[in-house]
Amino acid sequence: MTTIEISYKDLCELTGKKIPIKELEEEAILYVKGELQGIEGDTLKIEIADTNRPDLWSSEGIARELRAQYGLDSGVPKADVKKGNYSVHVDPQLMKIRPMISCAVIKDVKVTNEFIIQIVQLQEKVAEGFGRKRKEAAIGVYDFDKITWPVRYIAADPDKEKFVPLEFTEKMTLRQILSRHPKGRDYACLLEPYQKFPLLIDSANEVLSMPPVINSNHTGKITEKTKNLFVEVTGYDWNYTNTALLVMVQALADRGFKVESVINVFPDGKKITPDFSPKKAEVDLYYVNKRLGLELTGAEVVRLLKRARYNAAFGDGKIKVEYPAYRQDILHKADITEDIAISYGYNKFIPETPKLATIGYMQHIERFARKASEIMLGLGGQEVMNYTLTNEEILVKNMCLSKKPRLIEIENFVSKNWNCFRNSLLPEMIEFLSKNKNKEYPQQIFETGQVVLYDETKDTMTRNPVMLGWAMIAGKVGYTEARQALDYLLKNIGVEYKIFAVENDSFISGRAGKVVVKGNEIGVLGEINPVVLEEFGLEMPVGIFEINLSELMEAK
Amino acid sequence: MEAGEILANLHPLEKKALPNLADGITLSELAVKSGLQEVEAMRALQWLSNKGVLEIKDETTNLIALDENGKRYVKEGLPERRFLSAIKEKELPVEEIMKKGHIEREELNIALGTLKGKAAIMVMKKDNSLIIKITDNGKKLLEKESLEEQFLRNNFPIDAIRLKDEEKFAFEQLIRRKNIIKKQEIKTKRVKLTEVGKKLSKTKVETEDSIDRLTPQMLKSGSWKKKTFRKYDVGINVPALNAGKRHPYSDFLHQIREKLSELGFVEMTGPIIELEFWNFDALFQPQNHPARSWSDTYTIREPKYGKLPEKKIVDAVKGAHEQGGNTGSKGWRYEWNPKIAMQLMPRAHDTAISPRYLAREIDIPGKYYSLVRCYRPDVIDATHGVEFNQLGGFVVGEGLNFRHLLGILKEFAIEVTNVNDVKFLPVYYPFTEPSCQISVKHPTKGWMEIAGAGVFRPEMTEPLGIKEPVIAWGFGIDRLAMTKLGIEDIRDLFSQDIDYLRKSKEYIR
Incomplete structure (x- = not known):
């Protein structure tokens, strides 16, 4: 379970439709496996049951699903990525410390108070829940205009390198931060086993952050004056860092901000991120109907899938689907089948008690x-x-x-x-x-x-x-x-x-x-x-x- | 009630009490007079009071009684008298007076003080010791009794209200001294007879002709034939019985078991201390899943590791985790570690039992359930107990689909909670897809989530050798029990209050 707080007004604006609260509570929210737990003024407290769908843990994510269910949008959501000329160079020494990084640049950002609340909440929830308490995915968001490119992701000496961590005023060594900064103490266990600590630093030798612990006070602070953003995710596994990045960037793109790519230069090659190319899969219509106990036509399944943010086409008894790149939770056609069922509406199914002749007994x-x-x-x-x-x-x-x-x-x-x-x-x-x-x-x-x-x-x-x-x-x-x-x-x-x-x-x-x-x-x-x-x-x-x-x- | 009717149905205790009643008599006086024990006399008075024969008035009396020292002084005399007697013939040193008069050290000062105050003695110093000599006044005092001594001759306890003036003076003196007399507040029950009561107390009560308790002797001799049976006041309360009784929660759980048997489910069971393999890995929960962390599950000190099942199963589970095995899944794409799977832990959920059964021979089609204790490191409060019961299981059969899953949930809702108004909600469980939760409309508490179900993921069932769909389900049995048993705090399910257990109502489903 992930509980988030969002603005009702913000949700309606992002959806493009005023959703009556009763309708939201009883119908709409079911599409995101959500439950409305409380309302306080404009704030909605929503519990999202799916711990494997970080893309749903924000007002942008909920609105994204609702837009398609309400027919205001359809298929895999759009996220235009302009080719950017920014690169992040990864130190080979990090391969045994914290090797992965995925980055993006966001331009023309309109920072409002609600936006800051949402972006910080999403960042925290994704890193804590999906990112396994920042181990698998830690997210940094920076003021792009304070960065001198290219950026280097290096393994630094914890007792020599110093910077001013977020919300502090004095310079501290990396090791001091682990014992003196509250976030340092929370996440010290992730770095303590290593001789050197990961550090993100720009070409003017200005520190951006010490992943996965804390940003610097200089570049890592977002205010209402911020115009452009740099976003990065570090971890051990590309699947985690990339998914977390896509979840963050999709939310920013949903607000109409412009996305530019970053070249991540690893010792063994380059990876350009973010990459929103949809993933592909195929599922038999027969399988879907057999699993759900329905007699849907190919066209009906295609319609249901498009409402669930898939691209879909039917032919030869098979449905070819494309789904958003951030949907790392889809492992098997069973997952696609559930999305069809949710899109169809659980309460529209006619329950049937299985007639199995069995004899019951206690131990x-x-x-x-x-x-x-x-x-x-x-x-x-x-x-x-x-x-x-x-x-x-x-x-x-x-x-x-x-x-x-x-x-x-x-x-x-x-x-x-x-x-x-x-x-x-x-x-x-x-x-x-x-x-x-x-x-x-x-x-x-x-x-x-x-x-x-x-x-x-x-x-x-x-x-x-x-x-x-x-x-x-x-x-x-x-x-x-x-x-x-x-x-x-x-x-x-x-x-x-x-x-x-x-x-x-x-x-x-x-x-x-x-x-x-x-x-x-x-x-x-x-x-x-x-x-x-x-x-x-x-x-x-x-x-x-x-x-x-x-x-x-x-x-x- | 009429006097005659009362008379005809008297309890033996009442019969003994009635002739001894007088207006204003106290309970203890009645007990003495009638030869009843006080509790018996009290019961008789209460019954008679119910019948309108009398009223019982509570009175508080301040009594004066002898205390420890007082009792001794009544026999031996007050210390000042013994002191004075000791020197009646000739002057003596203090030590000898004490010996002769049996005066204890703590009594010495008061004796000296009192006697000096009354000019009864003269104190002289000689060779470091005090010599005391009686005065003429002292000799006179010896001849007559002091007010205090007179007072002590009273027949204690005496009522403080009835003290005469000179007695009051003596009382004031003595109460100041150590443990001579004491005041006691006595609660007295005093009888006030009603008109009927006054009449009845003078009537002769027949004691022979009515039978109270039927005895074997009477039956043998037939003597009961010539007598009548005393009529009991059948509406009156009798002392409560404590007898054999089930614990309400245990009984509730048993009735759930019976219900599931009726519905054709076979009960499964599994170990309390479980391998992570069965608790998590066999359910396709990746090894870095947050639910597997230190904060979400208990670990045990030792032994740390158990034994994994046969290699075929372990390899299949490993394959499903790493790249989906033969299931058509992508898998979790990481290196699966058998050492983690071997770790022992207290079972965190009942679903740990299902893969153990799926991996060995089960009947297909088949319906299975388990109802067991589970353990998680929750901070204990009104909604989190030390441990909790979970009810869950699965239904397996070729051709089972999502509508059957909803059907099973609805059947449970109706059979177990007797509620027809239900709704289904999409939900997430790590080992089922699709997954669903059912809420029922409680008449007063609104919508309540009571159960969840889902089709076990193929990545979970196929490595265990099951090709057919398996619908897994689970019930929030503790919450349901709380609703059914009218309990607000989950800790009360395991109540250790014997009064509550003795008085709890039976739950009949």
């Missing part, structure tokens, strides 16, 4: 756990439901375990309260009791749920058996009561089992047992040790058991 363990739960309900148990995430303090310290078991812990946890997976249901169940100290007693609770155990025989190095836990707390509760409940469960399920004494840190010595079925230990029961009760702040005895239902089901 056996779900049914088994459900049965076991019914037995516990018969005993008067209140079912509880805890998180599978908990923390080490509850699992180990509160349970007074002298040896920490192998737990699966979260590395980038959000809260210390939930930083590892439970390996047993019991600790959280005792915690549950501790949260209900002032409620009516007796309390008898049970839970069925998965735990996470280390298991190197599995492809995921873990397994998740379903466990059943039972805990009771009251003035007179102990081993006997826990054993009665366990007997009731296992006798009703109908398995042969034996109980053997076991020593367990969490239980009173001599009052804990392990449950053995067919030679396998599948559970534990007993009377909770008062040291554990103290840890949890409980003031009444607790009887408890836990059974591995997955293993019990196997044994049955």
Whole structure:
């Protein structure tokens, strides 16, 4: 999801039509996979669902689609590029640092406040979302008239080169910028691994920017006085830098500004950008109709595609299409088919429930756990439901375990309260009791749920058996009561089992047992040790058991 | 109620209470007189009050009672008396007086102070110790009782309102001293009989002829035949029961499972700790996709890596990512790294399970679902829980198309949410194309997005060996549960409040 804020007036002007808000909200916005989230004065807050279509993340982009859907325009959008005589020379040393750059020059720009807001928003959204937080695509926009051509894209010494970064007044070395400028700090991780840093510098040795971090204050500032622009995108992969550039430049061209090309001189050859030559593809009419469940004619598909900003022609059962160069999201004819469906209108399709004769059933363990739960309900148990995430303090310290078991812990946890997976249901169940100290007693609770155990025989190095836990707390509760409940469960399920004494840190010595079925230990029961009760702040005895239902089901 | 009717249907507690009632009697007095426990007497009074026999008035009384030291002084005498008695015969050093009179150090000062004030003793210094001698005045004092001593002979506790003037003086003196007497605020329940009540309290209550509890003995002997059954006040509240009960959210989820079984879906399940391969790569999500970042998914400390599936599948997935494989797609055009795919992570979405099933034998045509916990590093608030449940799955079959996808979504909307008014919205999911979302019109909350679906991309299904279209779908099950269970804060789905769980209403779909 990408959320943008645009001006309603600006959108209507760019579309060339006043779109009533209701119509925009209920119909028009669906063509751009959008949702109107809020209106404040003239500002519309719009969420665009497609994270792979940066061309839609601006009022220009939305208007571009709407113009065609409203029939005010058709086919691949126009963007005339005049051949420019500007070049950017790429330092071979950058090949292992940040090798790609794609540039364009924009002339006769009318800078308004709304335009600056839109261009900065688009630049940020494209670099953050599509550009993977500037790693794959970082965009710079400069005042063209302050640049002395040609421009050089070089690998610079971070401790020698200095310039004044945007919104600052003093010169700093490149390394200082990484620690002292707010943007420097945000994106330092992208440059820190390298000995030299990328730098864009002109023929008068004036720094334009340190990609992908920050522009210089001198050339990198756009004001209402700016007449012409220089735009560049740096990254690692031509597909990213070029797409980002085309998205930016198409938006500028949509406002009627003039585009001129730039020669990017790489160590292994030249690339002239921006290149708006449409991309080509072919799709069978049969495939489209089969996928959509429709019976469209070739002409209808062509009309729908033109409204979706494709050029299209039908012949021989095939539709030959051309689509805008910035549409890097089109990988397969499935993508073109979706655009046809959106252009057709999802709500015009007649839904049809597939008639498939299938037999439904739950996982056996779900049914088994459900049965076991019914037995516990018969005993008067209140079912509880805890998180599978908990923390080490509850699992180990509160349970007074002298040896920490192998737990699966979260590395980038959000809260210390939930930083590892439970390996047993019991600790959280005792915690549950501790949260209900002032409620009516007796309390008898049970839970069925998965735990996470280390298991190197599995492809995921873990397994998740379903466990059943039972805990009771009251003035007179102990081993006997826990054993009665366990007997009731296992006798009703109908398995042969034996109980053997076991020593367990969490239980009173001599009052804990392990449950053995067919030679396998599948559970534990007993009377909770008062040291554990103290840890949890409980003031009444607790009887408890836990059974591995997955293993019990196997044994049955 | 008429007196006769009341009389005929008295509870045994009421029967015991009634003859002992008098206008103005307190609850505790009634308990003593009737031999009932206070709680029993109270219940009797409440019932009788409901029947219009009496009113219960709450009164607050200030009582004066003996405190710890006071109780001792009643037996042993006040410290000043014991002090004076000790030197009645001859003058003594302080230490000896204390020993002889059992006077503790903290009592010494008050005894000396009081006695000096009344000119009862003379203090002399001799060889670094104090010698005390009784005066004539002191001797007189020994012979009569002080006001304080008189006061302490009261039968405590006594009502502060009823103190006489000289008693008030003694009270003021004693309350200042440590732990002799204390004031207590006592709440009393006092009975005020109504006219009916006054009449009834004088009536003889038959205790023999009506049966309260039917006992096995009565049945055996047949004695019940000669008696009548006391009529109960059936409208009266009885103590609440706590019994076996499902957790409302667990029950809701189970009912969803039942519904899906009815609709012909087979339940799938998968591991909580998952390989990135199944969570992302097999879904054709490129390895640099933002959703795969540290901020969008959890990672685990150790173990770091799991085991990839058979080479055939891994190679096919790699091919689809790098250049589209044999699917007719361009692919993502980058070098796919198996080491990234081997990383372990807590499952971030239920869709991680689908490719595991598609890669092994499934029934075609077939309908599948999973309902599992998923994990993402969201900051926990009213709309983001610690973990969440996701419901999703797929329908696979030759000839399935986009209209079927809409049909499945609509069926869910009707079957699961019972809403007929729906609309479809284009949406984006990384692994489906085309993709669609369904919103339903909630009677009060307006349009709500409830589910999404899409046709799995061929780059996803073909490497797993599936040629037929696969319609994937997913439900915002937590939000749906909140609406159905009337919950505003998502954290309450996993409520740990036993009162809430005991009192929650059953959800019947």
